[in-house]
Amino acid sequence: MSPHPPRQARTINVHIQGWLLALPAIVLLAAFTHIPGIATIFDSFYATPHGKRPAAFVGWAQYQTMWTDPIAWTALKNNLLYALITVPLSIGLALAMALWVAGRIKGRSALRLAFFTPTILPMVAAANIWIFFYTPDYGLLNQITRAFGGGSVNWLGDPSTALPALMAVTVWKEAGFFMIFYLAALQQVSPTLYEAARMENAGRWTIFRRITWPLVMPTTLFVAVNALINAFRVVDQVIAMTGGGPNNATTLLLFYIYQVGFSFWDTGYAAALSALLLALLGLVSMLQFALLGRNVHYR
Amino acid sequence: MNTIARLTIAASLAISAFGVSAASATEVTFYYPVAVGGPITKIIDGYAAEFTKAHPDITVKPVYTGSYQDSVVKAITAAKAGNAPDIAILLSTDMFTLIDNDLIEPIDTLAKSEADHEWLKAFYPAFMENSQTGGHTWGIPFQRSTIVQYWNKDAFKAAGLDPDKAPGSWDEMVAMGKTLTKRDDSGTVTQWGLEIPSSGFPYWLFQALTTQNGAILANPEGTKVAYNDPKVVESAQFFADLSRKYDVMPKGIIDWGTTPKDFFEGKTAMMWTTTGNLTNVRKNAKFAFGVAALPKKVRGGSPTGGGNIYIFKTGDKAKTAAALEFARFLSTPERAADWGIATGYVATRPDAWETEAMKKYVADFPAAAVARDQLKDAVAELSTHDNQRVTKALNDGLQAVLTGAKPAKDAMDQAQAEATRILSAYQH
Numbered sequence: 082m083s084p085h086p087p088r089q090a091r092t093i094n095v096h097i098q099g100w101l102l103a104l105p106a107i108v109l110l111a112a113f114t115h116i117p118g119i120a121t122i123f124d125s126f127y128a129t130p131h132g133k134r135p136a137a138f139v140g141w142a143q144y145q146t147m148w149t150d151p152i153a154w155t156a157l158k159n160n161l162l163y164a165l166i167t168v169p170l171s172i173g174l175a176l177a178m179a180l181w182v183a184g185r186i187k188g189r190s191a192l193r194l195a196f197f198t199p200t201i202l203p204m205v206a207a208a209n210i211w212i213f214f215y216t217p218d219y220g221l222l223n224q225i226t227r228a229f230g231g232g233s234v235n236w237l238g239d240p241s242t243a244l245p246a247l248m249a250v251t252v253w254k255e256a257g258f259f260m261i262f263y264l265a266a267l268q269q270v271s272p273t274l275y276e277a278a279r280m281e282n283a284g285r286w287t288i289f290r291r292i293t294w295p296l297v298m299p300t301t302l303f304v305a306v307n308a309l310i311n312a313f314r315v316v317d318q319v320i321a322m323t324g325g326g327p328n329n330a331t332t333l334l335l336f337y338i339y340q341v342g343f344s345f346w347d348t349g350y351a352a353a354l355s356a357l358l359l360a361l362l363g364l365v366s367m368l369q370f371a372l373l374g375r376n377v378h379y380r
Numbered sequence: 381m382n383t384i385a386r387l388t389i390a391a392s393l394a395i396s397a398f399g400v401s402a403a404s405a406t407e408v409t410f411y412y413p414v415a416v417g418g419p420i421t422k423i424i425d426g427y428a429a430e431f432t433k434a435h436p437d438i439t440v441k442p443v444y445t446g447s448y449q450d451s452v453v454k455a456i457t458a459a460k461a462g463n464a465p466d467i468a469i470l471l472s473t474d475m476f477t478l479i480d481n482d483l484i485e486p487i488d489t490l491a492k493s494e495a496d497h498e499w500l501k502a503f504y505p506a507f508m509e510n511s512q513t514g515g516h517t518w519g520i521p522f523q524r525s526t527i528v529q530y531w532n533k534d535a536f537k538a539a540g541l542d543p544d545k546a547p548g549s550w551d552e553m554v555a556m557g558k559t560l561t562k563r564d565d566s567g568t569v570t571q572w573g574l575e576i577p578s579s580g581f582p583y584w585l586f587q588a589l590t591t592q593n594g595a596i597l598a599n600p601e602g603t604k605v606a607y608n609d610p611k612v613v614e615s616a617q618f619f620a621d622l623s624r625k626y627d628v629m630p631k632g633i634i635d636w637g638t639t640p641k642d643f644f645e646g647k648t649a650m651m652w653t654t655t656g657n658l659t660n661v662r663k664n665a666k667f668a669f670g671v672a673a674l675p676k677k678v679r680g681g682s683p684t685g686g687g688n689i690y691i692f693k694t695g696d697k698a699k700t701a702a703a704l705e706f707a708r709f710l711s712t713p714e715r716a717a718d719w720g721i722a723t724g725y726v727a728t729r730p731d732a733w734e735t736e737a738m739k740k741y742v743a744d745f746p747a748a749a750v751a752r753d754q755l756k757d758a759v760a761e762l763s764t765h766d767n768q769r770v771t772k773a774l775n776d777g778l779q780a781v782l783t784g785a786k787p788a789k790d791a792m793d794q795a796q797a798e799a800t801r802i803l804s805a806y807q808h
Binding site for chain 2: 233343
């Protein structure tokens with residue numbers, strides 16, 4: 082009976098302990114993320130099983146269908162536009178709000194709370210509120226335009242305004258959430274830097290551009306990745322507000338996947354579309370880390 | 381006694397109790413398409429309780445599954461996972477989808493007695509069109525509807541029109557619409573003549589127009605559609621013209637859900653919507669209103685709509701028999717009358733209209749009979765194999781026409797091409 086176990090046994094013990102600690106996370110990730118992800122890619126090479134007819138291997142056929150499917154292209158185009166506009170807009174707005182409520186102003190807590198409120202509302206509830214803002218004739222927005230002598234706009238019923246109308250809801254909902262991250266980041270910026278800048282007589286814009294912006298860059302990266310992924314995950318507000326219409330003007334990728342999968346029950350094609358979404362998101366995050374990584378100063 | 385022993389005894393008691401109850405009672409899961417809460421769930425819960433009182437060996441467990449769309453998704457998903465509901469109310473147009481997925485039982489093969497034979501023949505033929513195919517009956521009409529027009533009598537009077545007369549033809553509708561559309565000094569419309577909703581499922585309301593124009597959108601086998609029939613194109617053009625040419629209807633897509641509210645608020649003097657909205661309108665309209673059959677072009681008419689009772693394949697004979705019994709129970713003349721009065725849906729069989737309760741209701745509120753009287757002109761709601769996809773092709777085309785993105789002919793040609801491509805798999 083030695084008081085110390087042999088060295089080798091101890092190392093193994095440490096390894097086992099390590100794996101055991103990671104096990105719950107591994108099991109959850111594998112069960113709900115990795116295995117379904119791989120199964121999806123696998124399924125996308127098979128036809129949809131129908132009744133008693135089993136799924137047959139069809140190779141790239143589902144992807145060829147996608148190539149010629151105008152709705153898939155519309156969904157992709159809409160989604161890219163959606164990301165391109167909502168991501169910078171919500172980041173910009175979040176930073177502006179954070180800068181405003183970080184300073185010593187009256188009613189700071191109330192303002193912070195006000196900006197954060199949209200985030201705590203469930204999306205479907207928020208979407209229903211906005212439907213009434215957008216209602217033609219007696220909706221809030223149209224009452225305002227009318228008060229200024231404008232005409233009535235059918236925001237959600239016109240293909241040219243329906244997608245921007247959905248984007249506005251996203252920006253409204255996300256900016257407050259991202260503001261919280263920026264608020265935290267701003268607290269981390271050392272006040273001595275600002276004092277030094279003031280001694281150098283630097284203007285506010287210079288201070289922002291040379292001190293604040295570079296120092297909150299890690300937050301910007303984090304927020305940008307999240308916002309971009311969110312932009313491709315939008316489905317609830319499309320279902321609640323427009324159902325993808327008019328004429329697919331608000332059909333986004335994930336909504337189209339849902340429609341193909343659970344309205345049309347074409348699970349094979351839905352798997353192929355999901356694989357596209359997966360590839361797209363992987364690519365985007367890789368690019369983002371590679372490009373922005375160079376300009377990010379972690380401490 | 382230690383804790384473990386006590387727990388063991390408790391558990392074995394629980395198991396035996398459960399075992400006994402499972403042996404003596406058949407539990408039937410019943411999917412019903414409504415969101416949780418509200419007066420409708422109370423009625424359904426009441427029916428389930430009443431049924432169990434009459435059949436103590438069967439309990440019905442209603443599951444409220446949200447919208448029609450959500451409900452069919454839930455039913456199919458559950459069935460694919462081996463946990464199908466025993467009985468469900470889903471859209472009558474889901475029939476082909478449910479057959480193609482091999483999920484439902486043909487009811488005529490389960491119900492074979494003489495009485496059953498009579499039962500299956502008791503419903504309005506217009507409702508059976510969407511319930512039968514390939515020589516079998518797959519659904520029992522439950523909450524069925526047609527489209528009717530509602531009009532605001534006060535607005536008619538204010539515009540100098542006869543408040544008791546709804547438009548009888550398309551031309552009349554346009555002319556009255558023009559009289560009813562009011563603008564303020566700046567030219568902004570304060571009251572529209574007419575609203576025909578076009579969000580979500582525009583094909584259904586559009587089908588009323590095509591029917592009136594003398595076209596039939598799909599064959600009874602659900603394998604062919606006629607989206608680019610000249611009469612259909614003409615109807616699509618008229619649908620768009622109502623807002624873009626005659627200026628009697630708001631431009632763009634009109635939301636299905638807010639149309640009744642527009643009517644209550646006086647934003648539109650006439651609206652087309654389901655007769656299922658009748659009770660809602662009766663409760664909320666603060667003015668005198670009328671209900672009439674839809675106007676005519678070459679003929680009158682409307683598609684039927686709404687939900688049927690389906691019995692799912694579960695492989696459990698006792699449950700299937702219990703589900704069938706419940707379907708019979710839900711569709712007796714008395715219950716059909718009761719349901720019609722409570723909701724505004726059309727009571728599904730002629731003898732329901734002969735019940736005392738219904739006679740009294742109609743005498744008191746004649747509008748309730750309008751949808752029934754329209755049934756003689758009604759056609760089957762558009763329903764095909766791969767239904768959701770084939771109707772989406774039409775919905776997209778229609779929305780393109782209504783928003784001015786495409787001319788009617790092009791949009792309908794495109795919809796036809798897409799539908800033909802999808803349906804090619806079903807041409808034998």
